[in-house]
Amino acid sequence: MTVPTPSDGRQPGDRIPDDHDPWRPPPPGTTPPPRWESYPMAPLPAPQARNGMGITALVLGIVGLVLGLLIILFWMSWLPALLAVIFGSVGMSQARRGRATNKGMALAGVILGVVGLLAAAGGAVLTVTAVKKVTDDARAKVKEVKASASASEKARHLSFGEPYTFENGLKVTVAEPKPYTPDDYVLGHAKGNKAVQVIVKVLNTGTERVKVDTGLPEVSDADGASAELLIDGSGRQKVITGYVLPGKEAIGKYAFSLPPDAADKIEVEFSPDAMEWQDAYWSGPTTG
The missing domain is CATH 2.60.40.1240 (Immunoglobulin-like)
Structure with missing residues (x-):
């Protein structure tokens, strides 16, 4: 194995003089030692925002609210409204942790989902009330007809x-x-x-x-x-x-x-x- 010759002209194995200054520039005609140059490090890419939950919550909230306002379709509104509340809550949680940037959109989805659930509940109550009224009216009509028929039958005897x-x-x-x-x-x-x-x-x-x-x-x-x-x-x-x-x-x-x-x-x-x-x-x- 060959040992490289130092840049100050000394041979391998020579004794280093007592007055040797390691910071002194080399004598003229000698080759300077190699220098390592430093390069700036490239910045790490920022993590991508996870805004999907907020967007989904907003869309589902709008769908749930529209279906809830249509009385005949209230039974279809509770599911998208409920999912809007769930996805919106997850989206807000991600926004608080810095993983999403659409906290307002997620909050809007939660609000619309809650309103859609209330509309669905109101539609259910209204429908049950209407069905009960129709049933009661039909029963009253049947009783009236039976009473009338009974009175008519009695009058003919x-x-x-x-x-x-x-x-x-x-x-x-x-x-x-x-x-x-x-x-x-x-x-x-x-x-x-x-x-x-x-x-x-x-x-x-x-x-x-x-x-x-x-x-x-x-x-x-x-x-x-x-x-x-x-x-x-x-x-x-x-x-x-x-x-x-x-x-x-x-x-x-x-x-x-x-x-x-x-x-x-x-x-x-x-x-x-x-x-x-x-x-x-x-x-x-x-x-x-």
Whole structure:
């Protein structure tokens, strides 16, 4: 290995003189020792700001608020509003640590998110209230209809001698049934049965003539069975047909045959037009 020769001309291994000055410049003609030059260090790049949370919070807050203000879409607003609060809080935390520069944007996202949550809650309350009101109104309407139907049904059940006026202006009254003695020539009357006569009066209380399309009543005995219409040759029976003039009265006379064990009470069902008006009912005991 070769040892380099010192710059002052000494040989390796020579003794250093006592008066040697290391800071003295080298004698002329000698090569100066190498010098190390220092270079300025390049500045470290500044860390990039993390503003994504604040931007996201602001966007979600706007979306949540807009959806919250639209009543029909309130159920969609709570999620973006909640995320706006969360992301905005994270963005503000990063801004306090110097990692973000949009603290105001993050704060705006939090505020909008809170307002969006309140709007969603208000929309939910409003919707529940509206649905409850509609439900209550519907229930009240059903009760009203049932009550009206019940009242109407009750009004159509009468005792013999009571009048009932149909909507076409015809006031109908069924008189109390009386015993009826048929002629020798008779149809629809079994031996041993009891015959009764039913008289129906129809008065036109309106200002126009009204046609009676259903002139025959239906009679049920005490057991609820249909009584048979009795026909004989006496000419005492009369069927209501045609029109009833204003202020005029039409009278129908009919005879029915009842079994002896169910002849103490009957029900008469009658309507001037069974296709349009519901029947009215007259009931009570039979005389004789």
